[in-house]
Amino acid sequence: MGRRAGRLARQRYSADPPSFPKARRMRVPLAALIGLFFTSLFFLSAIFAPLIAPYGMAEVVGDVWEPPSDRFLLGTDSIGRDLLSRMIYGGQTTIFIATAATALSFVIGSVLGFFAAVSGGWIDQTLSRFVDLIMSIPTLIFALVVLSVMPTTIPILIVLMGLLDSTRVYRLARAVAVDITVMDYVEAARLRGEKIGWIIFRETLPNALSPLVAEMGLRFIFAVLFVSTLSFLGLGVQPPQADWGGIVKENKEGINYGIAAALYPAYAIAVLCISINLVADWVLNRTTSLKGGRG
């Protein structure tokens, strides 16, 4: 998807003198490189968690809250599990849930958003007012209300977060698509008698991709923060499964004794989210000429 956006961006720049194609490709800003590096680092460690982690996820290997040492690089947690292993497995859980929820919210949000924009009329009105209604209740409160009657399993968390977040994606996708549907080529496709599926996926989607990709980074960050918050409140990922919010919950008592175990997830989340922000900024900046305003 990213390659596609890049190609579109380059096509748009084709008015530039063609003699410097290399210079353009080299101009990846340092900030974006750093962002890319850390983002891939986190995703790789999530994918290969069982290979990297020195100990098992729920394996008790030492004393309670041992300080960092050669055996335990980050020390041990509140019941003597290796904290580094917990962090790696926790990253896996958190990143997996956030990725799945983001993917779900993009599929639902963008398809419905494009559908509303292309159809117009009462379909657009109904969908948009319903989204307004969902967004009038704070996301966290809504999630808490639903979780008070639903079991907190990982599939339910993913579906809940994906659905709640799809309202934001819907708004963006609809706004972008409304600008696109007035273009001549969409009109031409309609006159050719193309079906609505063709207009959505072949005419609208490719041209709306760049703003959506940039937004995807922000939605992913939001999903990471959200699932961590729910787990911290005891309403997300359930122990002994590790996840970053849960690690804070398990080790929070240690803070009062000056043990920093609960702070590592905070640092990890900050680094991950800032890196993704840097990448998203870069994607957005290099493709701004493409999006016809977010109006």
Add this chain to the structure above:
Amino acid sequence: MHPIVTLVAQRVALGVLLLFAASILIFVGTSILPGDVAQSILGQSATPEALANLRAELGMDQPPLTRYFTWLGGVLQGDLGTALTNGRDIAESLGSRLGNTLFLAFWAAVVAVPLAIFLGLLAVRYKDRWPDRLISAVTLTTISIPEFMIGYVLIYWVSIQMGWFSSVAIINDSMSLGQKLNAIAIPVMVLTLVVLAHMMRMTRAAILNVMQSAYIETAELKGLGMLRIIRKHAFPNAIAPIVNVVMLNLAYLVVGVVVVEVVFAYPGMGQYLVDHVSKRDVPVVQACGLIFAAVYIGLNLVADLVSILTNPRLRHPK
């Protein structure tokens, strides 16, 4: 009728309608979802008789529409029902907690709003130089960490390592204002950091947007100083978007309070809500959810009203 009155009336009516719809949504979310309240309270091993009894006690044997209107009728008369877990009246338990929550949110707003506007102006004044970059970097960091983690980072560094302020924020009525403020110092810092970032960034964007107008260029060409341009020409025109941003963030603050209260064991509504979500105490969750939604919808309404009222194009119709 003056068009502005019509607009305001329309917006208020929309707010009331939204609140009504939100109450339906909250009720539906807790009642008609596949999860069975009685089953989740009593656990998997409950006997069918016990389940049937509890369902009757909760009124679950009534049709949903009847239950909804009974509930809504009660809420409109200030009766929020009784908690399942301890049988206490919810409105009574909520009273002082709502006050505490608003107290915390109020002081966070008192610190955060002026600071955000000041930093936003500073960032515009030194755009693309080190103060702007520093402010951007710090705010980017605070946006990227969940509230509760900022809370623990501050407890660790400020309260434990440096020994300032207390790490729990338990307040009661017998404390003086000074003692209370001392107790909530760190929660206020956390909330400030959380909303500051959004507010400051949007203030900066709003002013920069105004700064691109032709009349700012004219002022520059007249030879006015940068500060004077910002104060006399840019800021008055940026007030409407800034007030809007501030209101939206106050709405956000009311929600951010939920998590921060849990971190600091603060006796507010958020902690009460989270407690009862894990106990699956549905009436309490419904009541708290509705109050949070009402405050949120109300603040959003005020934000929209302010932007209608401060828009000169609407004030002076042709």
